[in-house]
Structures are given as C-alpha cells and as structure tokens.
Amino acid sequence: MSEYAIVLNQLTKHYGKHRGISNLNLTVNQGEFFGFIGPNGAGKSTTIRTLMGLIRPSGGNASIFGLDCQSQASVIARDVGYLPSENSYYENMKVRELLQYTADLYAMNCETKMYELSERLNLDLSRKIADLSLGNKKKVGIVSAIMTSPKLLIMDEPTSGLDPLIQQAFFSSHVLSEVQKLCDRVAILKEGKLVGIQSIKELRESGYKKVSLTAKTTIPRDFWGLPGIANYTESPDKTSVSFMYNGNITAIIDKLHLLHLDDVLLEEPSLEEIFMHYYE
Amino acid sequence: MVIIALALCIFLMTPTYYSFLDAASVELFETMGTTDFYRSVGVSMEYLTSPLGIYGFLTSFFMIASGVFGMHFGISVHTRECTEGTSEYLFTKPFPRKTIYWAKALTVLIGVVVVGAAYLLASFLAMAMFRSGTPWGEFFLIALSLTLVTLFFAAMGLMVGILFPRNRSPLLTAGLVVFVEYCITSFSNIISNRAISFLSPYSFFGAAKISETGFYDMTYLGWGVLLVTLFLVLSYGVFLKKDIQFRS
Numbered sequence A: 001m002s003e004y005a006i007v008l009n010q011l012t013k014h015y016g017k018h019r020g021i022s023n024l025n026l027t028v029n030q031g032e033f034f035g036f037i038g039p040n041g042a043g044k045s046t047t048i049r050t051l052m053g054l055i056r057p058s059g060g061n062a063s064i065f066g067l068d069c070q071s072q073a074s075v076i077a078r079d080v081g082y083l084p085s086e087n088s089y090y091e092n093m094k095v096r097e098l099l100q101y102t103a104d105l106y107a108m109n110c111e112t113k114m115y116e117l118s119e120r121l122n123l124d125l126s127r128k129i130a131d132l133s134l135g136n137k138k139k140v141g142i143v144s145a146i147m148t149s150p151k152l153l154i155m156d157e158p159t160s161g162l163d164p165l166i167q168q169a170f171f172s173s174h175v176l177s178e179v180q181k182l183c184d185r186v187a188i189l190k191e192g193k194l195v196g197i198q199s200i201k202e203l204r205e206s207g208y209k210k211v212s213l214t215a216k217t218t219i220p221r222d223f224w225g226l227p228g229i230a231n232y233t234e235s236p237d238k239t240s241v242s243f244m245y246n247g248n249i250t251a252i253i254d255k256l257h258l259l260h261l262d263d264v265l266l267e268e269p270s271l272e273e274i275f276m277h278y279y280e
Numbered sequence B: 001m002v003i004i005a006l007a008l009c010i011f012l013m014t015p016t017y018y019s020f021l022d023a024a025s026v027e028l029f030e031t032m033g034t035t036d037f038y039r040s041v042g043v044s045m046e047y048l049t050s051p052l053g054i055y056g057f058l059t060s061f062f063m064i065a066s067g068v069f070g071m072h073f074g075i076s077v078h079t080r081e082c083t084e085g086t087s088e089y090l091f092t093k094p095f096p097r098k099t100i101y102w103a104k105a106l107t108v109l110i111g112v113v114v115v116g117a118a119y120l121l122a123s124f125l126a127m128a129m130f131r132s133g134t135p136w137g138e139f140f141l142i143a144l145s146l147t148l149v150t151l152f153f154a155a156m157g158l159m160v161g162i163l164f165p166r167n168r169s170p171l172l173t174a175g176l177v178v179f180v181e182y183c184i185t186s187f188s189n190i191i192s193n194r195a196i197s198f199l200s201p202y203s204f205f206g207a208a209k210i211s212e213t214g215f216y217d218m219t220y221l222g223w224g225v226l227l228v229t230l231f232l233v234l235s236y237g238v239f240l241k242k243d244i245q246f247r248s
Helices: A044-051 A073-077 A095-105 A111-120 A134-146 A176-182 A200-204 A249-257 A271-278 B002-032 B051-083 B097-128 B136-163 B170-191 B207-213 B218-241
Strands: A004-015 A018-029 A033-037 A059-064 A080-083 A152-156 A169-173 A185-190 A193-199 A209-215 A229-234 A240-245 A261-267
Touching (some): A004 A044, A018 A044, A018 A059, A044 A152, A095 A111, A095 A134, A134 A152, A185 A200, A209 A249, B002 B051, B051 B097, B097 B136, B136 B218
Parallel strands (some): A033 A185
Antiparallel strands (some): A209 A261
16 A cells, blocks of 8 residues: 555646646645645645546546545545535435445445444434534534545545544645644645645744834835845834744844834734735 | 326326227318328327227327436436535445446336336226227337337436536426427428438337337337437446536
C-alpha cells in the first residue's frame, strides 16, 4: 500500500470553457488531518469529486492508497467514508433504513456503530429523512460516512465536528476555525489553482504580525516605506490604520516611535487574516 | 398503479367494446369504415368484428400508455438520482458503475415484465369470456407485443435518462416521444410508406398483420432488436465515462 493516503498529480478539470481546477499537485500522508481551504468556487468540491471518481479529470490523475481514483473508484470506496457538501439522501427513507442501506452496500454489519453514533449525535433513527432539519440531515451523512470504519474520511464542507473514531481525515472548508482546530496541514486553493500547502503551525508562525494603530495626526501611506506590508487599510481620516507585516520588527517599532499614537496593537493574526492575504 | 390500470382497462373494455361494435357494426362501417382512421391504427373494420380484432384494436391504444410508462421508468431511474440529489450517495459506494447500470436496467426490465405479465393475464381472462374459439397463438403474440413495445421505450428511456440526467420532467418527455412515435406509425399507415414505419416501434407489431401472417414481421423484429441493443450499448458506454451530474 502507498505511503500516501492521497496523491494528486497535475490534476486538472475544465467544464467546457469554465475553469474547474488546474494542475493540482499535493500529497496527504497516512494518518494526517489535512484541510483544503478556499472560498466558494475555488475548486474544492471539484477536487474532492474527482477524488471520489464522480467526475473525470481533463488532465493529470489522482490516487488514494495508491489506487487510481478513476479506474478503481469502487475499490477505493470500500476504505473511504465520504460526506458530501450537500445532503444527498433518499428523502422517502427513514434514517434507520438509509443507514442500514449504507451498511448493506458495504456488506457490513454496522448496527452497533450505527446506534452508538446516532446516540452520540442525538439522531432519531425513526424519523423520515424528508422531515429532518438540515443539521440533522448532516448528522445522517456523518453517521453514514463513518459507521463503516473507513481508513480515510473525506468531508466536503462539514458543519459538525468530527467523530474521534476517525483516524485520518481529509476535508474541505471555508470555515477556517474548523480547519484551524482539526488539521495538521492545509492546502490553499484560489481560482482552481493551488496557492500553497503549509502546516497550520507554519502558517501561524509565518512571521506575519497584525498591526493596528490610531494616531493623533493623519498617517500617509508612504510614511511607512517598508517592505513586507500587506492588507493595508485605513480610516477615511487616515488616523487609524491596520495592516499585516512580516518584515524587520525593529524597523516597524522605529517607525511607530515617530508617530503621536493614541493606541497601538501588535498581535498574531487569525488564520482568516493570513488566509485572506493569499487572496489579495 | 400502471399495472392495475392497464389490466383492469383491458379486462373491462374488451367485452364492452366488442358488444358495442357488434351492435353498431353496420352503421359504423357506413360512417367510418371507409375513412383512414382504422388504417391509421393498423386494423380494418372487418377485423374488428372478431373479439381478437377488438382486443388488438384496444391493445394498440394501451401501447401508448405502456410506452409512456416504459420510457418514463427508463428515464427517471437515472434522472431521479440527479434531480433528487442522491448521486453523490450512490456513486461513492463500493460498486462499479457497470454494476449500477445493470442493476438499474434490470429494475426497469422487471417493471416492464411485471406490467406485461399482468396485461397478459388480464387479457387472457377477458378473452376467455368469449365462447367462440380464440386463436390463442395470435392472441399471445398480440398481447406480448405490448411488452415488447414497452421494452423498446424503456431502453430508449435509459439512453435519454443518461444523456440528459438533469431532466426534471421525464413524464412530459416520455409522453411527447411516445405521441410522436405513435403519429409516425399512423402517418406511415395512411401514406403506406414502409420506410417511415421503421422509425416507430408501433409499426413493428400491428395486430392485423400478426393475425394475417401468424407471426411478427421478422424485418421489423430484427430492426427493433437492433435499435434496443443500440440504445443499451450507447447508454452503457456513456454511463461508464460521463461525469456524474449533481443537483444545481
């Protein structure tokens, strides 16, 4: 078996003239929690659906546990739990029937796990899926995805927490707090292209500081004259500014000394702010 | 519902129509016997004087209903996964697409066979009520032709459903296609153009022709088998390769 859980090699998908994803290369190690972040339309779901064999790539290839995602999708599916971004369950079935159907499709007896997970998530098995709220439908998806004890769990935009039974996870989200809490590494996707892959630790220790300050006089933009300033915003009267900075810290302190400050705040930026930096 | 409706209709309508037409045959022949109406549905006025003629006449109409059923079933067995948003659930389970394709095709086939069997049984009971000797061989061929036409449209429906998986009105599509096909047969009967008749399965199984020759026209039968095979091969090939469509 491959040492990698997932390998994307020049993976490309175009929908006619519309962009999907373009030349994605990445690897996910076994046992790793991997996040995939980007705004709506960046290509996260396209990547995941290609991994699941639902759509055919226009170029490149993808593999899971060393098996090709297109030609061996059904073999891969045996070891993969998948939570789609949209609820996709047979509405006229009861929750118990759908979960039993899932177990039957995997030829497994998952009754114990089904009851255990449903109880933990407070999911009523006797209700019809059509009558469930969106949140409860998502719970059905989570139970369905993990009750077969998959080796790999792929979750596309989950809104609920992950079950501790999971040993590996690959999921996408635009909710960064989820990614921040759960993942070891993240891939950042922008307009179908991979912008970067970094560990959460590296991302947070990238050297960026968030600088927010208010001065008694206006602060012209060219006052700073320093490299490493990004996401610069200022108030209409130009007395309050904030920006991301990853240059020499002494240089910025020296500049701050030259201002008549009312208030100053130097802090570690949130993951959202670092993430937005990639989208400048 | 389709099973019950078709079976009940043929069971009740065959003796009823026979008694109507038996009583009014002279007047009907005078008013309609010379028009193109009977020619368009593939029977003659003389043929309608027998119970089997009435049965064949009614069956030609029930073939419209069964055709719509077959095509709707064939289309919706695929489009429902897309329109109801269950594709991502089904196609991420440990079954290859070929298994899913044949499971769906088999489901449609079983549905068609069940409808055909119920129609045959109800037809048999209706015909058994007539004391005069029914030519059971011809009767069986006419009754079976409804199943064959349904099967033809079901195979066509499978292909249409795979080619256009986002179709939200499979019943309308099926109704339109079947109606057009029926019109093609009527048109070809009226103008006596055999070439056009190859475009519609309703031309393949004319009741009067079956009674006349004692079997199906082998050219039509072979052509029908070829088309069904083509529908299945094409839909299978596309199904294996095409991107799964999602609810939008």
